[in-house]
Amino acid sequence: MIKNIIFDFGDVFINLDKQATYVALAKLGVNEVSESMMQVYYDYEMGLMTTEEFVGYFHNEFKIDKEALIDAWNAILLDFPLHRLKFLKELADSKKYRLFLLSNTNDLHISWIQENWGDALYNEFKSCYEQFYLSHEINLRKPNDNIYEFVLNENQLVAEQTFFIDDTKENTDTAKKLGIKVWNIDPANEDVVGLLSREEFSL
Template identity: 35%
Template sequence: MPAQKPNLLFDFGGVIININYQLTVEAMRALSRASSTIEFNQQSQSELFDHLETGRLTPSEFRQGLRRHYDLEATDEQLDAAWNAMLLDVPAERLAFIAELRAQGHQTALLSNTNQIHIEEINRRLKTQYGFAHGIADCLDRVFYSQQVGLRKPGPEIFEHALREMNWKADETLFIEDSIQHIETARRLGLPTLFLTPPLTLTDALPAAIRAFSSPA
């Protein structure tokens, strides 16, 4: 039987923080002497980005890889600014909503494909805007970053790692995500899912998903 109050496993980009991948693509192209387009979007990305997001490349090695693969002529600061261009805002109402869900008894965790450069930038913004000492980790019971775990979605291993670490059962855990390839993996593992496609937002769609989860069949 599913739990009356499902565990909530959140993606980060496109769910809690707003994201625009095209802004980074355009910013990187502007730095390229050959007007190269980086191989990075919501659906897929090149090995360079995979390796950054699983901790197999340091930020310094990643920057050098960008320069080499895409003929970029830029300082470290310019590359970081272009890489961070995709990161938009974290709406206050989403943070308040997550706090309300935790107060209602839901256990919460984040499962995010991300990297050191983005983590540091997001944490800096959250500290400035909301006074968070530890970034988004201040709002959740646990945070799982691909860069720290060494695994990334859509591989099943990172889902299994998070469930094991949280001592959660798959069928008692609602996964909230905006990328279909990650939703598909979660479904194969037995997690109920909320596919958060535009124009839906977390605060719009999650209450109904929780009600549907908790209602008897």
């Protein structure tokens, strides 16, 4: 029986264009992603470096204007369909499940969301969750085992009673190995509002 639901953020609630940042960076002269760039990205996503250090890396490495880099970095972020917020609020109000958010999110992205949505909408969304875990705040990231173990242990959740929704298969694969039930959602063809029609919730 499902008692706990853990949601990803991007391409579950907020729509993403995952190629947009690469396209925007290419226009700024960054045409390939190196291992060192990926390590900087992972470090930033885990809160191991500041936004100033992150932006400074690209500025120094590629002579990119800092504001242009920030715009390129946030190009991935699209709209938040409000029917998903309605679904989430109804789910929270039902009090049938403990709800958690677990997202690989960096400071620049969450700052853009807060500014773009406005405080009222952002706080309305955030208040639906018992805990709101962002990778850069807890210094952990998916798909590493320890981020799931952290959420389970911190909230005394039983893995087999927990359901996790994420658009990245690598993330759901790790959670599944720990005994968590998963939905690797396909954002092109599926919507999180269909969650409760899944067979796991009819048991």
